[in-house]
Amino acid sequence: MISYEQIFENNKKWVESKTASDKHYFDQLAIEQKPDYLYIGCSDSRVPANEIMGLKPGDVFVHRNVANLVNNIDLNVISVINYAVELLEVKHIIVCGHYNCGGVQAAMQPKDMGVLNPWLRNIRDVYRNHQDELDKIKDEKFRFNRLVELNVEEQYMNVAKYAVVQKSFVKNGFPVVHGWVFDLHNGLLIDLKVDFVEILKKLRQIYNLAD
Ligand code: CO
Secondary structure, rough: OHHHHHHHHHHHHHHHHHHHHHHOHHHHHHOOOOOOEEEEEEOOOOHHHHHHHOOOOOOEEEEEEEOOOOOOOOOOHHHHHHHHHOOOOOOOOOOOOOEEOOHHHHHHHHOOOHHHHHHHHHHHHHHHHHHHHHHOOOHHHHHHHHHHHHHHHHHHHHOOOOOOHHHHHHHHHHOEEEEEEEEEEEEEEEOOOOOOOHHHHHHHHHHHHOO
């Protein structure tokens, strides 16, 4: 286990390493942020957003929660998306799930999870909407993996349902939304290659908030 004190030692070393190559590093960092990316991912400790993308402080605006959900009544994610689109003017929004996600796994167990029930229900709803496909997958691991992917696609669509996202895309051509899965077994990011223009066209038949 890493001791509590060690973290402050690590922090000092990090500051030294940053200022060794550029003594104005923190002066620059303090001025403003203008990241091109918003990343919405899982809170899982094994999926550190900046690190897996090779991005530095200032490069990506990050929101994480259990199982990377974009829930319609979660003021936290709503605020993050609004701020990122309207004020930071991000060019890309990434929804990133990961295989072996504990949140998705918990949702696959048909039992009472107490206070987690309302949160997990979002994932159970994804299962219900794709039950025919998922129930056909006999291997539990593959079924689990597929639900992780379908959950990303669902949360992706939830991002595209926001007025702020639709309005900005219609006016400016950004942000473009992307769906990714992080594979813990090899460290690779997989782009699910969801076509944002197609998805938006389809969604706006029902959820059009851009006009
Ligand atoms: Co997870």
